[in-house]
Amino acid sequence: LELSLQHASKLEAVGRLTGGIAHDFNNMLSIVIGNLDLARGSLQDNEKALRRVENAIEGAHRCAELTSRLLAFSRRSPLQPRALDFADFIPGLTKLLARTLGERITIAAELDGELPEICVDHAQFEAALINLAVNARDAMPEGGTLRIRVQARDVPAPEGTGSPRWVDITVADTGTGMPPAILARVFEPFFTTKEAGKGTGLGLSMVYGFVQQSGGTIAVDSSPGQGTRFVVTLPAPDRRGITPASIDQRAPDAAA
Numbered sequence: 001l002e003l004s005l006q007h008a009s010k011l012e013a014v015g016r017l018t019g020g021i022a023h024d025f026n027n028m029l030s031i032v033i034g035n036l037d038l039a040r041g042s043l044q045d046n047e048k049a050l051r052r053v054e055n056a057i058e059g060a061h062r063c064a065e066l067t068s069r070l071l072a073f074s075r076r077s078p079l080q081p082r083a084l085d086f087a088d089f090i091p092g093l094t095k096l097l098a099r100t101l102g103e104r105i106t107i108a109a110e111l112d113g114e115l116p117e118i119c120v121d122h123a124q125f126e127a128a129l130i131n132l133a134v135n136a137r138d139a140m141p142e143g144g145t146l147r148i149r150v151q152a153r154d155v156p157a158p159e160g161t162g163s164p165r166w167v168d169i170t171v172a173d174t175g176t177g178m179p180p181a182i183l184a185r186v187f188e189p190f191f192t193t194k195e196a197g198k199g200t201g202l203g204l205s206m207v208y209g210f211v212q213q214s215g216g217t218i219a220v221d222s223s224p225g226q227g228t229r230f231v232v233t234l235p236a237p238d239r240r241g242i243t244p245a246s247i248d249q250r251a252p253d254a255a256a
């Protein structure tokens, strides 16, 4: 618990800091891009200079993409939980992932028996699963299988949550896996092993924050060469539309 509190306050601080920086940075970046675009226009007959300016424009656009991700991270909108039926949700997600992940990744989605509805923010739940899936794809450069499995879990609720049922959403890949030293840090904000411009280290932080705010937990296990498996466990409230008391509605940047 202490660890997750530390994590939460670190996330909050990082969120506020990056939000401020990203906002100013974005404004300045639009000046840079605007001027580069103008310069490009007047360089039509200087091929060498034109190429340099085009490289600079490309770099600036990458910066803009990063700052907009940082902004999205720090300004995560408050959750709007609604009842979610997996039988409706998963086929759409699978289709979206098939388009996003490319041909080399085989997607196997499986719904186990009759599943209770959960109550989550649909857009952010989808974003969290996409995050896990994109990481899985990155870990399978030669291709592989992404498995998504949804199972009901009738176990006593963790203390104080009052939710009688839980749903496990497993996202597993056949990728590179991770050694313990990396595995221990995956949920840390800004921790990434990807090359500059490819990773921000914010994906799993966001997933972690979302799951916590939704009253759930996330677990991961992985070993090199064996692939990686994330299990997101979310409460399935008793009655439709009633969110468990444990759901923390405060956005991490509520104070900002």
Ligand code: ADP
Residues within 6 Å of the ligand: 131, 135, 136, 139, 173, 175, 176, 177, 178, 182, 186, 187, 191, 192, 193, 194, 198, 199, 200, 201, 202, 203, 204, 205, 228
């Ligand atoms: P990013 O994807 O920008 O690096 P994340 O927070 O999503 O940020 O992930 C942090 C790091 O965790 C990744 O750089 C990678 O080293 C590791 N990781 C995450 N998911 C997987 C996975 N499915 N397989 C192997 N490594 C992973």
